[in-house]
Amino acid sequence: MIRKEFIVAENQRGLLVKDGRLLQMLDPGRHTFWDWDNRLSAEIVTAQGVFNSPWAAIIEKLHPAMAAEYFMVVRPGEGQAAVVWLDGRASLIVRPGQAVHVWKVLNDVRVETFDVLAEPRLGKAQLVAFEKADTVTGGTVAAIAIVSVAEAQAGLVFFDGELIETLKPGRYGYWQIGRKVTARTLDTRPLPLEVTAQEILTRDRISIRVTLTSFVQVADVEKAALATPDYQAHIYKLVQFAVREAVGGRTLDEVLNDRETVDAQIVGHVRRELGDIGVVVTELGVKDVILPGEMRELINKVIEAEKLAQANLIRRREETAATRSLLNTAKLMEDNPTLLRLKELESLERVTEKIGRIDVHASSGEGLNAVLDRLVHLKPRD
Template sequence: MNWHFLMTHVTVKDGERALLTRNGRLERVLGPGRHRLFDPRNELAAEIFKVVRAEFPAERYLVLKAARPDLAAELFEMVETKADEVAIVNLDGRPMQLMTPWQARVYWKVATSVDVERIDMTADPRVTARHLAMIDRNRSVVVTEAVVENHEAGLLFVEGRLLERLAPGRHAFWIVGRKIEVKRLDLRPQAVEITAQEMLTKDRIALRVTLTAFRRIVDPERVVAVVPDVDAWLYRLVQFAIREAVAGRTLDEVLSAKAALDAELRDYVRERIADSGVEVTELGVKDVILPGEIRELVNKVVEAERVAKANLIRRQEETAATRSLLNTAKLMEENPLLLRLKELESLERLVEKVGRIDLHAGDGQGFDALLTKLVRLKPTESA
């Protein structure tokens, strides 16, 4: 805008509008083009605005509406939201703005189509898939999202009250004016390691026991109502159970009756979690850790038991071998042919280990004397 020789020149481009004021009061709106205005006292002023998908200050709109309601209705679209209401503003069919409760915005509508979709959040806290696609989820402060996996249970809490159990998938909710929380519980079996703690047996021997428990959530609604932390609660419960079981047993009973100890622990724990919505599928002792001097004594006892067992097995084998030799001797005594076969077998072993043998059978004895007199297990009758 410039002033020259009593005239004011204003150039308005396409996609723009100019508000022409005289001494601060609106006279008219200038459209695209070059305008020559008679202004001998230099009283005119033109303010140029972009009008394509553009906003106009709400405060100035209210002033303009009070002075020229007809002009305000022709040029602008004002969008206001109430309590518990959000609005999605579409400019030329594209969602451009999400308005929260108690907001007011003004848009130029001379070159842009302005459509408003209002959503009452009191009816349903859920955000539909169509509305969710229209919202910039990275910057939105009115929507919360949660994804429930196939192996999870999602519990919807509105203002601290359990409303429903959500199916697997993506869920979105309006959070303006309310507190919404989605608790996700893993329904798969989980392992809980109960670390070692020192305790005394019935015979006053200190030891430490580590256990492993496998638990599974079977009733999510019941779990959130009675158990604040499933793993911590189960951890303490198993600790109490093992202390009570060890305190009533001697060291030998703890070490020898592991199966009975595991069964007792499972019964103890299952009885106390029956109404909690948690199921313990397995529970057992993993390690029993003894003090150094006790461990040495136990090792010596175990070693002595193994030596004694080895000696017993060796004596049993020797007895069996002796009995076998006795039976063989009886058979050879009753059967001369069997004895002769045994003699020849001994001769075969001897020949395999000796490179050369010189034999003198005597005059007139021949080869028969060589075979009969070389090896004998039984003395001759003349001997």
């Protein structure tokens, strides 16, 4: 004869088993049994949260009264999801085809069931409450898909590859049960698209590198997302083709001297080939034209020669103008003795500025008049 004693704590329950058959559930306290043949055993389990034990399904089927007293069975149907609330907090999400046994002896348990097929989108309050809940293992993906759309963006939600709706900036949640939820966001602001330098051969067989800058903007979000896998890469290729066509049909001088026409041709080609994919090219133009080193030196020499020729031409024009002015002045002085005398006095003034001292002798009887009349003569006197 064996006397067995089992102690069950407040947060525990005991499963009294004899020969592999459940006899009763042991509540907290000290339990004493006489085991004549040493056939009794007790399995002590924590009575909080999910009852993860093979005994859970056995109790549900063979001891329904015991199951109803100690735990709640959560088994959502097809197209449904169950949220288990413990003490007012969403703690667990159960998928269709799963069965969960939740202890209710120490927690306030509440189960909320949702039709995920009819209402796939969660409300704001539901998203906040459910996003931190655990999901019963067995699913390959999370039970809830969260889609975040930033400011100045638009979001697209797809169920199994099918476009469902377009979203404004915000945070959204969708039941990902029985479907795969994917999302894509697009920026609706004008975005710069830099086309890096590429080597192009001009019509006069000169290799140059051209860099372009463009701005693209999404006008129709759904078209932009569905028309091409990547609209920016698509426009990038179109710009490359357009610049080759525009530059390859011109000489180097035409490319350098008529940038506006080149830009207009590139823009026209891109917009024509782009079509209606929900994206517009707001601006597009050539940013840089990079020449080979030897070509830059040659062009610099040509520019230097042109500038030197222009400088010589200007200098000759100025010399001609100065000579013509002197000729006109001489004609005026020839016809006007007074003007000639004023010019002589002006010349005398410039000469005397460089003379430190002038001695005048009056023995000849002329005095200062000898200086004024004989020192400077612009024209022989009669």
